[in-house]
Amino acid sequence: MRILFAVSDYPAHYFPMVPMAWALQSAGHEVRVVCSPEEAGSVSRAGLVPVPLLDGPDMLVRGRIFHYFAALGEGADRSLGMPLHPVTGRVLEKLSDFDWPRYKRENQQRNLTAIRRSLDDTVEFARQWRPDFVLHDLMSLEGVLAAQVLGRPALCHLWGPVGPAEDEPGATLVPQDHTESFARHGVGPMGPELVGRIIDPCPPSIAAPFTGERLPVRYVPYNGPGAAAAAGLGGRGRRPRICVIWGNSLAGLLGPRSFLVPRIAAALGGLDAEVLLACDPAALTDEERAVLPGNVRVLGYAPLGLLLPTCDAVVHHGGAGGGMTAAAVGVPQLALPFTVEQSVNARRMARSGAALALDGRTADEAAIRAAVESLLDAPGHRAAAAALSAEIADRPSPAELARELLAAAAV
Incomplete structure (x- = not known):
């Protein structure tokens, strides 16, 4: 056929x-x-x-036009600053x-x-x-x-x-x-x-x-090819491992303030855990890389199906790829959504008990750290994540x- x-x-x-x-x-x-x-x-x-x-x-141009018109509306949300120019992608x-x-x-x-x-x-x-x-x-x-x-x-x-x-x-x-x-x-x-x-x-x-x-x-995880070594599978110690998944498309749609990786890294600094940043290394400035806490490592993009089973918690922006992979492998997750679609994803994951959701536009370091600590320490999230994984496997x-x-x- x-x-x-x-x-x-x-x-x-x-x-x-x-x-x-x-x-x-x-x-x-x-x-x-x-x-x-x-x-x-x-x-x-x-x-x-x-x-x-x-x-x-x-698609990014179309999305930026949508958010440009949203910014024109009365009472528009300006928490991310001015919208991007739909064609050039620069902040207006x-x-x-x-x-x-x-x-x-x-x-x-x-x-x-x-x-x-x-x-x-x-x-x-x-x-x-x-x-x-x-x-x-x-x-x-x-x-x-x-x-x-x-x-x-x-x-x-x-x-x-x-x-x-x-x-x-x-x-x-x-x-x-x-x-x-x-x-x-x-x-x-x-x-x-x-x-x-x-x-x-x-x-x-x-x-x-x-x-x-x-x-x-x-759901069978796939987000492109890659080697096991690139997924950070080696050298895991006794500490819990937290993975932060963040792509470039969100900043290309909403602007640089939607790139929360530096804020997340700062929030998790000093935590007795290994933090892996699965993001584009070039998206971090030299200044941001210089102040990364000692327990935070820039991994770069990696096959999530290989990486996430080695993790104890996942932080992401509410995209379906990271959320569904975390759900499939049974890892509790924190979603920090910005768009309506991401918010719907986050709410539906959260209603299972396997996830927590905070508004990415307003979540501060204290709230992010508290949520991740809850994912690591509260057995209910781990149990719900395992149950959701079993549902998917069935x-x-x-x-x-x-x-x-x-x-x-x-x-």
């Missing part, structure tokens, strides 16, 4: 789909991944075949320094043309390749459209506790079709109602609301779900 994956242009959105693609490919079936040219390399490094057809405005001195009418005039038609071309090219590829079914992530218009045009089954593979039926403002991630391509292809309109089946890695205790068909799958493996999908597609 042939299975088409369609993914949006952010690796963390499709990394959770990689084990399913491996399972289908290992069973002897053909897998193709429609992606942007920028993502073709990471798809190839996962051992999969990219089809680099997608184009359109950069004043809101008028970004000329939205000019940007729209110069870019809107080009962006719409690029999105329309991506949708049409994906449909054309699907018509020629004739997949038996389509798997797509939550923000992929192309996968939904191709499946609808060809009359093939489509499944939305979630990356964590946020789903297609959220009702909280700002949490709905299913994109709209601003190009009217669905209507041009005789499909439409695009909306959550076209996402009728999901592959869900979350057990009921942390799952998103959804009334359609939910296919459970075990779900069907990607290989088991792959057999079910293939059997259904063969009927």
